[in-house]
Amino acid sequence: MALTKLDQLYRAVILDHSQHPRRRGVLDKATTQIELKNPTCGDVIQVQLTVEEDKITDVRFDGSGCTISMASASMMTEAILNKSIDDALMLVNEFSEVVQGNKPEHERELGDAMMLSGVSKFPARIKCATLSWKALEKALAQNGTGVDGQLKHD
Amino acid sequence: MTVPYEHLVKDFKILQQQVNDEPLVYLDNAATTQKPEAVLKALEAYYHTSNANVHRGVHTLAERATVQYEGAREKVSRFINAPETAEVLFTRGTTTSLNWVARSLGDLIVEEGDEIVISYMEHHSNIIPWQQLAKAKKATLKYIELTDEGLLDMSDAREKITDKTKILSLTHVSNVLGVVNPIRELTDYVHAKGGVMVVDGAQAVPHMSVDVQALDADFYAFSGHKMLAPTGIGVLYGKRQWLEQMEPLEFGGEMIDFVGLQESTWKELPWKFEAGTPNIAGAIGLGAAIDYLENIGMHEIMSHEQNLVAYLMPKLEEIDGLTLFGPKKASERTGVIAFNIDGVHPHDVATAMDMEGVAVRAGHHCAQPLMDYISQPATARASFYLYNTMADADKFVEALKATKEFFLHGLD
Numbered sequence: 001m002a003l004t005k006l007d008q009l010y011r012a013v014i015l016d017h018s019q020h021p022r023r024r025g026v027l028d029k030a031t032t033q034i035e036l037k038n039p040t041c042g043d044v045i046q047v048q049l050t051v052e053e054d055k056i057t058d059v060r061f062d063g064s065g066c067t068i069s070m071a072s073a074s075m076m077t078e079a080i081l082n083k084s085i086d087d088a089l090m091l092v093n094e095f096s097e098v099v100q101g102n103k104p105e106h107e108r109e110l111g112d113a114m115m116l117s118g119v120s121k122f123p124a125r126i127k128c129a130t131l132s133w134k135a136l137e138k139a140l141a142q143n144g145t146g147v148d149g150q151l152k153h154d
Numbered sequence: 155m156t157v158p159y160e161h162l163v164k165d166f167k168i169l170q171q172q173v174n175d176e177p178l179v180y181l182d183n184a185a186t187t188q189k190p191e192a193v194l195k196a197l198e199a200y201y202h203t204s205n206a207n208v209h210r211g212v213h214t215l216a217e218r219a220t221v222q223y224e225g226a227r228e229k230v231s232r233f234i235n236a237p238e239t240a241e242v243l244f245t246r247g248t249t250t251s252l253n254w255v256a257r258s259l260g261d262l263i264v265e266e267g268d269e270i271v272i273s274y275m276e277h278h279s280n281i282i283p284w285q286q287l288a289k290a291k292k293a294t295l296k297y298i299e300l301t302d303e304g305l306l307d308m309s310d311a312r313e314k315i316t317d318k319t320k321i322l323s324l325t326h327v328s329n330v331l332g333v334v335n336p337i338r339e340l341t342d343y344v345h346a347k348g349g350v351m352v353v354d355g356a357q358a359v360p361h362m363s364v365d366v367q368a369l370d371a372d373f374y375a376f377s378g379h380k381m382l383a384p385t386g387i388g389v390l391y392g393k394r395q396w397l398e399q400m401e402p403l404e405f406g407g408e409m410i411d412f413v414g415l416q417e418s419t420w421k422e423l424p425w426k427f428e429a430g431t432p433n434i435a436g437a438i439g440l441g442a443a444i445d446y447l448e449n450i451g452m453h454e455i456m457s458h459e460q461n462l463v464a465y466l467m468p469k470l471e472e473i474d475g476l477t478l479f480g481p482k483k484a485s486e487r488t489g490v491i492a493f494n495i496d497g498v499h500p501h502d503v504a505t506a507m508d509m510e511g512v513a514v515r516a517g518h519h520c521a522q523p524l525m526d527y528i529s530q531p532a533t534a535r536a537s538f539y540l541y542n543t544m545a546d547a548d549k550f551v552e553a554l555k556a557t558k559e560f561f562l563h564g565l566d
Contacts, residue, residue, distance in 0.1 A: 003560050005174065005509045010502075010560075041501055042518045042525065042532045064531050066499035067561075125505060 008118040009125070010067065017071035017112065022078055027060045032146045035063075036135040038127055043069050047135040051144035054084050061135075066128050068119060073132035075113040080136065083109075085144050092137045099129045159458060162541045165190040165446075169541060176511025179546045179553075184329050184357060184490050184537035185515055186379045189443075193382055196442035197435050207431055209408060223434050226441035227424070233444045234374065235365040236391050240423040243397075244437050247388035248356040249279040251375030252323070254390055254427070255352050256283030258400040259321070259373070263350065266292040269318040271344075273298040273306055274527045275328045278520040280354040284323060293320070300527065304331040304480040311340060319349040326358035330519045330535065331480030332463075332490035334358070341370045350396070356380055360539070361459060361488045363452035366391050378436060383443035387436030390427075397423050404429035447540075455540045459489035462538050462547055466491070469551045475558065479528060489538030492519070495554070498561045500534040506560060507534075510553035 027033075030048035037044050043065035050058035059081055061073040076095075080088040087109075094104040095113055101120030104110060119129045138147045163169050166188045171178050180188060200222060206215035208223045224239075231239040245251045264270065270284045274297050288295040299310040306324075315322060322344040327334050341351040352373040358364055360381035366374045373396070378387040392400075402409055402420060409429040411419040420426035447455065464484035470476060475496040481487050495503055504516035515535045518525045525531065536550055 003506060003509055003556050006506055006560060009505070015561075040517060042522070043501075044531075066501035068502070122505060125501070128501060 009122055011115050011118065013112055013115045014067065014071045017074040018067040021061075021070055021074040023060050023081075024062060024074065025060045026062060027058055030058075030060075032139045032144055034135050034139040034146055036131060036138065038065070038069070038131050040127070041066070043128065043131060045069065045073055045132050045135050047073075047132060047139055049136075049139055049144070051085065051140075054144070056080055056083055056085070056088055056144075061132060065131065066125075068116070068125050068128040069131050072113065072116055072129045075111065075116070076132045076136060079109060079111050079113050085140050089137065089140055092133050095133050096130060099126050159540065160543050160545075162450075163543075165192065166541055167191065173511045173513070174509050176509075179512045179542075179549045181536040181538060181542065181546070181550060182513045182515050183360075183539035183542075184380070184519075184535065186385070187360065187382050187539055188541070189382055189384065189439075190446050192446050193384070193439050193442045197384065197439050200435050200438050205435075208434055209425070219434055222438050222441075223432070226437040229441040229444045230389055233448070234359070234389075234391060235367050237367060238394065241391055241394055241397060243390045243392065243424045243427045244432055245375075245388040245390050246386055246433070247377040247379070248354060248375045249388075251373075251388055251390035252279055252352070252354060253283045254403055255323075255373050255375070255392070256287045257403055259350065259352075259396060260287040260291065262396075262400055264291045264293050264320050267318065268293045268320045269296055269316060270294070271296045271298060271314050271319050271322045271349075273311075273324055274300050275304070275306070275331060275333070275524050276323075276325055276521065277329050277354065277356070278522070279356075280323055280325055281523065284321070294318075297523070298324075303482070304328070304333050304528070305486070306333075306335050306340075308336070308339075312343065315340075315344055315347055315349065317347055319344060319347055321350050321352060323352035323354065325354040325356075326364070327355075327361065327488050327490075328480070328524075329357045329490065330492045330521050330524055330533065332487035332492075332537075333480055334362075334487065337369045337371065345370070357488065357490065360447075361452075362456045372396055378440040378443065381440075381443055382446055383440040384436045387433045387440050389440075394423065397427070402427050402429065406430050408432070450540060456488075458540060459538055460484045460487075462542060462544070463487060463489055463491070465544060466547045466551070469547075470554075473551075473555060473558065476554070479530075479533060489542070490535065491537070492533040492535045493554075494530060494533050495558050495561070498558065500532045502561065503534045503554075503557055506557040507550075507553045510549070510556065512536075512550055512553045514550075 027048040031051045033048040035046045045063035048060045059077045141147045204218040206219040208220040231242045296314045299307040350372045353371045355376040359376040374391040379385040406429040477494045479492040500516035
């Protein structure tokens with residue numbers, strides 16, 4: 001059965017994150033929030049952060065998308081909670097290596113997100129995996145104040 | 155004539171391959187179609203024997219290239235039953251064709267306060283050119299509503315099309331819902347109000363017999379690559395009465411009559427719109443594709459697709475948790491089937507089906523307003539063509555069921 005090949009992409013941990021996402025929802029008082037869309041597929045993701053003294057003290061995501069993009073967002077929130085801005089940005093780069101099939105230096109800090117390494121064999125789906133991380137990167141720009149134009153300051 | 159569709163596959167080498175260790179079942183024909191050997195051979199023969207620039211030079215190859223290029227135009231003209239060949243313009247594709255009409259005709263007839271009417275089922279290429287025109291002219295862009303089954307709401311059409319309507323631009327066949335619109339009825343309606351009818355035929359011409367005179371459309375646009383021809387060649391048919399009045403959008407070689415230092419004059423139709431060296435090989439490839447399609451017969455192709463849909467629909471309706479979009483009756487639609495599996499994102503569906511060798515599209519299909527209208531962020535879509543068989547339909551259903559099982563099992 002050819003669908004057994006799907007196991008290398010859709011591992012149990014990924015399906016679990018997609019079905020039971022961690023830290024999905026809305027923060028009462030975010031210091032930075034951003035919405036990013038994948039125009040080729042219509043996926044939308046919102047990432048909210050509370051950044052206090054250079055540290056990410058809280059994070060939530062919301063939006064709609066495929067198994068890969070939702071699982072990746074959920075994994076991302078776990079990986080970056082309580083990290084400094086620099087460490088979080090470092091993990092964004094590390095994750096980008098992982099989905100291209102390269103071995104990262106900080107495997108342990110990426111946690112469950114390492115399970116998305118299988119996406120490297122599905123090039124059309126790499127963008128799904130990186131959407132939330134790209135959103136995070138934009139939100140963390142300028143010392144955590146975000147990129148102008150794509151931010152919503154409520 | 156009974157067409158041996160199972161044997162058509164031998165004309166398409168690309169279909170005779172394995173993808174992800176499974177025989178390829180190509181069901182993304184609404185995006186683009188595969189090219190038969192006859193079309194590829196026509197391109198090769200042109201470059202091997204006749205390549206030269208057209209309409210200039212007196213040498214033998216220039217003459218051959220010109221005869222073949224203009225011969226392709228005549229084939230297109232006959233294929234859509236245009237009143238005269240000079241009303242057939244070669245473009246890059248449907249998008250270019252519609253942009254030409256929006257800009258050139260729009261400039262000619264649309265003024266502040268006028269209305270342009272389209273529908274909620276349009277492809278982006280039949281939305282954005284009109285948005286841009288409406289903004290530039292301070293005109294109003296109106297959308298005709300759809301029924302629950304995804305048909306054009308004809309009573310709403312009658313309300314939206316008014317004396318202020320300068321242009322009605324509609325798709326002949328929806329690239330998502332597969333629905334065939336009653337173009338002639340709408341043409342008569344907009345003509346009675348004094349407006350111009352523009353038709354996006356990208357999903358119609360490859361699948362059914364289209365007669366622009368029977369439709370009485372003022373403009374009719376379509377693409378070569380969705381009907382077995384190469385990419386980069388398309389057609390804009392327009393009635394002479396409009397094309398004569400319209401200004402070309404591009405200027406340069408090929409389209410001029412006399413060039414002075416401050417003023418120039420244009421060639422006659424159709425060349426006044428075709429600035430620069432055209433896609434000569436593409437046009438010849440389109441001619442060869444038309445030969446291939448006519449050899450089978452457009453009515454045959456349409457009934458083959460309807461047979462496939464009639465065979466598939468009951469099997470699809472049996473699958474729990476599968477939502478189908480568009481009309482259920484095979485007689486009301488083409489071989490485009492948009493669907494979603496409850497709880498499974500269409501991208502995941504497309505990846506899973508790809509592992510089974512089944513190529514389907516997932517996304518918004520360049521129809522974001524339609525996705526909003528049917529309250530779906532995206533859908534999966536299978537689109538059939540003449541080389542697809544009942545066995546392909548079976549494989550599609552089997553892959554769909556396996557995909558559903560995989561995700562539902564995995565999520566338990």
